[in-house]
Amino acid sequence: MKALKYLNQYLWKYKWYLILGTIFTIISNLFGIIPAQLVRYALDLVVETLDIYYLFNGAALQTEMYDIFAFSILLYGLLILAMALLKGIFLFLVRQTIIVMSRHIEFALKNDIYQHYQTLPASFFRRHSTGDLMARISEDVSNVRMYVGPALMYGINLIVLFFLVISYMLSVSTKLTLYVLLPLPVLSISVYIVNSMIMKRSQEIQKQLSGLSTYVQEAFSGIRVIKSFVQEKHSFNNFQKEAENFKNKSLSLTKVDAFFYPVIVLLIGLSNILVIFVGGQEIINGNLTPGNITEFILYVNMLTWPVMALGWTTSQIQRAASSQTRINEFLNEKTTLVSTKNIEKPLEGAITFKHVGFTYPDSGIKALHDFDLHVKQGESVAILGTTGSGKSTLAHLLCRLYDPTEGEILIDNIPMKDYDVHAYRRQIGYVPQDVFLFSDSIENNVRFGTTDMPFERIEQAVKDADLYNNIVDFPQGYQTLLGERGITLSGGQKQRLSIARAIARDPKILVLDDCLSAVDTNTENIILNNMKRIMDQRTSVIISHRVSSAKLADRIVVLDEGKIIEQGTHTELMALNKAYKELYEKQLVAEEA
Known part of the structure; x- marks a missing residue:
């Protein structure tokens, strides 16, 4: 008993x-x-x-x-x-x-x-x-x-x-x-x-x-x-x-x-x-x-x-x-993602990684090693790397789905752990690599979690994600009901709807985790051009394995096995003639083929 x-x-x-x-x-x-x-x-x-x-x-x-x-x-x-x-x-x-x-x-x-x-x-x-x-x-x-x-x-x-x-x-x-x-x-x-x-x-x-x-x-x-x-x-x-x-x-x-x-x-x-x-x-x-x-x-x-x-x-x-x-x-399971100070304040967007290391608790795999990076307020940074290099782990840490096992992350020079978890996450726009949509209308998926969002903002977000023409072609438009996990839409449409959901919240920090992998090059260019305006005056972290997604970033960081091996602008990295240039040329040849 x-x-x-x-x-x-x-x-x-x-x-x-x-x-x-x-x-x-x-x-x-x-x-x-x-x-x-x-x-x-x-x-x-x-x-x-x-x-x-x-x-x-x-x-x-x-x-x-x-x-x-x-x-x-x-x-x-x-x-x-x-x-x-x-x-x-x-x-x-x-x-x-x-x-x-x-x-x-x-x-x-x-x-x-x-x-x-x-x-x-x-x-x-x-x-x-x-x-x-x-x-x-x-x-x-x-x-x-x-x-x-x-x-x-x-x-x-x-x-x-x-x-x-x-x-x-x-x-x-x-x-x-x-x-x-x-x-x-x-x-x-x-x-x-x-x-x-x-x-x-x-x-x-x-x-x-x-x-x-x-x-x-x-x-x-x-x-x-x-x-x-x-x-x-x-x-x-x-x-x-x-x-x-x-x-x-x-x-x-x-x-x-x-x-x-x-x-x-x-x-x-x-x-x-x-x-x-x-x-x-x-x-x-x-x-x-x-x-x-x-x-x-x-x-x-x-x-x-x-x-x-x-x-x-x-x-x-x-x-x-x-x-x-x-x-x-x-x-009896208790969350480890707790805050003692519970700071609630509007974010400005400066991000600092100080000697961050992370090991997944369930598998024991070490995804990041002594990671140091400073992102200024309003700056856009692209994180590039091959599969398993630790890119998605950075996204999880930025959204505080996990806490670092080593080092610390500062947001506006305040330790992330001091912020109230929910107040912090409300100011983050996150587009995950594995897109998840709910069995609801397109409109409700875009305004997810924000009941007072005006329809004009939903429509603008959909246009910025290059999904507007697809939606107006649907018989029920924005009221089109999606099947389980968004099965009604194609892979590219699901990714664009996920982008619209993130940017509709008008976040202070935008995290895009390989969110354009399922769209073609033409659609990618349209979305990237729209993203230039969206990312203006907003801190953005673009995680991708495609060099084309990184071009609009102010700075590019190349990861390999959880460590930074190169960073700089597109021009600077091309001049180094190392890993970034090799990755760029391989993808350029593949696209031409």
Whole structure:
């Protein structure tokens, strides 16, 4: 139950639902116990009245006695029906409190998990698959809801009914009650053994479910690749293997769950036999009446369903504990991207890298080595280099998706770590290498995150990104809905829309991470000419492997294996006759070819 302690805050928040649910449970069980006593009174009345009734056989008094007797039995019957109706009403109220509470907790828990996901750094999402993240916020939370809802409801009902029934049993016959409770130690041992098995198998199921969810998510995201390589059958076979493992693990848990039912039926049957055997002897000795034995049997059978539900309740609690343990693993993760000073001020745009080194925490790959660079306010700098030279890592550091593992980055001569993270990022325009668009309209993708952006700015940004003519050709224009990850658009259109989204925010610092790789040379020239005006009086960092994208920059920096090997203007670097000139000539020949 240690893992489930986290849920106490929600139970306290919705405590009135729980308190009222408990009260309604007690009342409903009282109305369930009273009929057993009415049956005892009715049966004893029949036994006691029959002898007297036959004693007055043929007399006029016999008819009057029959009428009184029949009315009494009818009254008992009506009272039992009334008790059943009242019990049903309060059972309804129990569900309207405890089950409703569980839905509120489910809603709050999902929101808290999602909100916590948003605070975690990019390194967290590199370590964990999307399928695993989805499984914990959906399947695991659903298992937890079963604990705070039905399992808690049945658990409270079992405890309340157990104490009420046992107290009534003891008031009738202590000896008979002790015989009825004899099978309970066997039940306790059975629950303990099965609990251990359930816990272990539940954890295996949740782990397998995460793997299955991850596989399905990847398969659907890469469906075009699967179809292009005619790998549908192979993909299905892999899914079938994952699903088969999940089925086998689920069946193994079901077999354990099934063990409870026959054991409990056996124990309940044994209790009934003991009641009849011992109770019969007590009747013979004159200590009890037949009504008492009937009442006892009804009490034992009242305990049948709650005790049978004990196995299911235990299983749900174990599953919830397993799921909450997995949820807690992520909730205990804390972001390292924190600020102690939380400075919020408009940026001017000066950037300084001081002996910056960076090693990716998940892979251990060192992407930057002793990187020094100063970018003046309003200056544009192009970062060139081959694949794996550390270009995109610089973009991630500038957006503070990561913090340097060595050295520091200054923005306007203030350490980046001193700025409030969100206030800083709002002033950054970032175009990632891997373009991501949302399943929404083109207009909403451009104004993403800025609700008060005027349409004129959206239109101007689209024109600057050379996407205006494409949009007006669409039947629905700016209201055209994009498919998942922008699948409606071509690769070049997606990159240009991503550029429009960045520049529409009017950022103080613009970071372009190889954002023109999917456009042709003509479109690239149009965008670059527009970018000259956009980058005026704005600090810009252009990251690319294409020399043509670097021409409009005030300064060019050439990276190789995380180190600066050359820097200067296009003319200066060409005069050096080294790496930049070699890269320039290779790309020039390729374009001519």
